[in-house]
Amino acid sequence: MDGGSVLGFLILVISTSITGIFLKYILDLEKKDNCECSKNKKRDFIKYYLMVSLGFSALSLLRLLTGFKFTSVVYKLFVSLFSFASLVNVVMMYLYTRELKKIECVCSEDWKRGFMNHYALFGVILYPALLFILLIGKIFGVKK
Numbered sequence: 001m002d003g004g005s006v007l008g009f010l011i012l013v014i015s016t017s018i019t020g021i022f023l024k025y026i027l028d029l030e031k032k033d034n035c036e037c038s039k040n041k042k043r044d045f046i047k048y049y050l051m052v053s054l055g056f057s058a059l060s061l062l063r064l065l066t067g068f069k070f071t072s073v074v075y076k077l078f079v080s081l082f083s084f085a086s087l088v089n090v091v092m093m094y095l096y097t098r099e100l101k102k103i104e105c106v107c108s109e110d111w112k113r114g115f116m117n118h119y120a121l122f123g124v125i126l127y128p129a130l131l132f133i134l135l136i137g138k139i140f141g142v143k144k
Contacts, residue, residue, distance in 0.1 A: 009064050015057065028110075050089075052085075
């Protein structure tokens, strides 16, 4: 692997680890008997998104390790849809963790909830900033 691939691999491993932490938190909330305050559609969306994300991460890690390139239109469409779903997920995670705090859902209190909240807030700020930078680049004709 070259330097870029090693960096990509490390970023993917860290990202996959964070996804695993969030999924474990959501699954632990589901297992709690008396934690009705954490149960809603946002939690369900986050759980299913995280499961798909782990699968996609495993596929991406395999692709990096083997050097295989996906060129199909279906794969590119999936990546585009997944990117949009990532934005939706970040917003859902932020709203969900904020809601848990607001309603004082004691059974959801965990360092993972705080981490998820801060991570999502960072994403809610980062996504529009990146979109703005990309749009400015398109307007002024900046090329890679």
